Amino acid sequence: MKKVVVLTGAGISAESGLSTFRDADGLWEGHDVMQVASPIGWEQNRELVLDFYNQRRRQLKEVEPNPAHKALKELEKEYEVHIITQNVDDLHERAGSKNVLHLHGELRKVRSTFDENLVLDWEDDLNEGDFCEHNHQLRPHVVWFGEGVPMMEPAMEITQQADILMIVGTSMQVYPAAGLLYYAPEDIPVYFIDPKPSAKETRKLKVFAEKASTGVPRIVKELLEDARKN
Template sequence: MTPVKAVPSPRKIVVFSGSGVSAESGLPTFREAGGLWRQYAWEEVASPQGWQKHPEVVLEFYNERRRLAADAQPNAAHRAIAELERDFDVVVVTQNVDDLHERAGSTRVLHVHGELVFAKGEHSGLRQRIGAAPIRMGQLCPQGSQLRPDIVWFGESIEHYDEAQAHVASAARLLVVGTSLSVFPAASLVHAAPASADKVLIAPELDGAAPQGFEWLRGKATECVPQVVARWLEAGTTSAGT
């Protein structure tokens, strides 16, 4: 994909979200489970090697995740982020594979790690929307490839990186929420933000220090995101009226 040309814009907001936002809607994270699912390590259920070794286990894992995601509801953080579109040009860049941002009302969402509601052909790469439906062994794409989850597994290249980086580089405001900034290369996107940007990081804890230039709010996404959004909407209204 051709990268978006980065042009600084005072009305541009980029939100970079991680699993902590979805966790507040009841979706478990790998970290919470100690990196295990029914005694399988993440390498067994989220890697090309695991897929080749036992694809049926991988499909079961993602079928369960897809069902849980479909049952989950957007929370106050998702809804507040969507509300920003009332006054700003907003792009959500997310590491999450659920569709809670979209269901909350966000209209421009880049999923750098893939999407549960899509499947793709193992060899063809042909994507198709499946919603909450499970994927079964023997279920093929139109070109005859076994369907697999449309998820970026460990060892695979993330999606939309150049486009996401260009959006971050053109943002006047950057909100980072629900991520410990420990999963690379996606975490490196925050370093593309202009020095002049208003940068806010919301997380109860981090694996290291907050990136330089960020205001770090130590708290839950559902509590802190609405506060930041209200502040930015008020500032946007004030600046529009002057």
């Protein structure tokens, strides 16, 4: 069974109604990035940071996976599918995808400020005074600016094994995530789906200048048909 590796970004979640980070009307508006997504911001104003992520967690409960998420689940009928996402939502999991790696953490999890390996599921608001078993404050389980990306190494290993690569809803211009492209085998087909693609089509790279909700189902249908012919 061929392995399809899918790299997803904010564009796929935006179609479910989740605000994106860098759009003009996105979540950063009214906040300096360093205020709400950095260790410095956390030390200076924990209440602001907690409120920022609490609002995102509440919003996540109000949205559902869209046709792009659901199509990637369908792809598992004929392929081994691995999703590497820059998103902190759980829409891929809720659509039924089995293998999802979160590069930047998960909104519905929190972790200890004493032991970063102590990670807990968390559905509701996280507040000052919510402590781990070691009596230390819990924080969002999200990779902030200036922090390392611990899941990069397993993401690289997965990408190296790809037979097909699909890039959805991300410019792939922000590092370190953009570096994953260099780990994909040189001779595999690459599908790039984005309304405003940052790359031009080549013999290897197939560009689809459209939304994830239409582009992904179309490509998935083609891939499923190809697999069933062979």
